[in-house]
Amino acid sequence: MPDLIKTKTAVVRLWLRVEQGAFLDKVLPELRRGDINGDLAEYLLRGMLDHKLELLWAAGLVYTRFNDLPPRLRALLLLSIFQLRYSQVPAPLIVSEAVNTVRELKLPHLTGVANAGLRKSQLRAEPNATDFVSRTAFLAVVTSLPEWILELLQQDYPTIDPLEMVAGYRASRRPWLRRVRQRYTLQQLEAETTAAGVELMQAPWNGLYYSPVNHTPAQVAAVKRGDMIVHDVSAAAAVELLAPTAGDRVLDCCAAPGGKLRQLLELQPQVSVTAVEKDSGRFRSLGRLLLNDERIELRQDDLLELQEEKYDCILLDVPCSGSGNYGKKPDSRYRHGSKELAELLPLQQALLSRAAGLLAVGGRLVYSTCSLFKAENEQQVAVFLREQPEFRLVGQKQDSLPWSAPGQVKFTPWEHHTGGAFAALLTR
Ligand SMILES: C[S@@+](CC[C@H](N)C(=O)[O-])C[C@H]1O[C@@H](n2cnc3c(N)ncnc32)[C@H](O)[C@@H]1O
Structure with missing residues (x-):
């Protein structure tokens, strides 16, 4: 019989790990052990991450010095505020469970802080636009998307309401x-x-x-x-667009963990593939996945330093912000800021330029991301085409893909209820 207090204690523990940088995906399996109610724990942890900015705002209405409280208590209060705002559990029960959990967390001297604060009705207040310094600050609380993300999304998709975007992100959790x-x-x-x-x-x-x-x-x-x-249906677009044919020499430039490579080999088994991955840990996991496959040459290498060789098909699935996956991975939206994005952009352009140099004349190159930001997608392709006029987009039509422009495919959570992904097909 799962124990409710132990379940909540586990959520608090994992919340703190995620706050310190652990990936939600990696810690979730820990909720499937012992006498924890795994489904409830995952629902609570995901819900807290999904609504983090809103919960922090609500906590600040009651706890004026919220940040001075011990981290374990802060996590438990956010958990309880999430329940108060989003669950059907009666409020007195949420408060008494919180008090018992505070004891379990070895903070018995703070039961009063939890008890008194969580009884306050302000915790269920709705944010009001006039109380915020800017419309973006208000929307950040309503959507729990950090301001820099909201600004970029609104700039790139001015006709989409931020609430529709968030609803799309939530719908994108559907597993494929x-x-x-x-x-x-x-x-x-x-x-x-x-x-x-x-x-x-x-x-x-x-x-x-x-x-x-x-x-x-x-x-x-x-x-x-x-x-x-x-495997998310949006992630499949890049390989579908590449559409290798029998006998092709394929280069997978950024191969780990290998999802697209596996899909590529299913789509066209008669190819030879050079799979390159720079990161040693990720390279090892790729090796485990593709052990003993004679069609594949695995190389732990930096694409930027790869020797001149020509390939018929190149898949370049670059490192990106992951902004298409804020729904499935709600922790990822708090992990990076605009500074990290600014650092990624020149790397993506350099990778594209290097990959293009390895493409045979008449070959096919797909540049792909799981981002929705145009700076990582359309704008990267436009800069590349300006600098390398011997390349062009291939505007071929496959009905199964959502084309956003000739040669470019894009899934958005609000339109397709999948993760967000972009892929462009280039030839020389
Ligand atoms: C978006 S992930 C690729 C996902 C992969 N295509 C799949 O479907 O499973 C990007 C990968 O590029 C790798 N990477 C980053 N810079 C690289 C470089 N200069 N050369 C090779 N790989 C690189 C990262 O370590 C990361 O594993």
């Missing part, structure tokens, strides 16, 4: 599954899941992708057997 082994046809997998009472929704843009309705991927038998894997 792809068939990875050919043992069963899609019809067989569909029939199997239907018989097990799990409804699968097919992606409108890509018939190979399905999403379980009202079930988690772990509840799908094909996922347990390894016949389907979780």
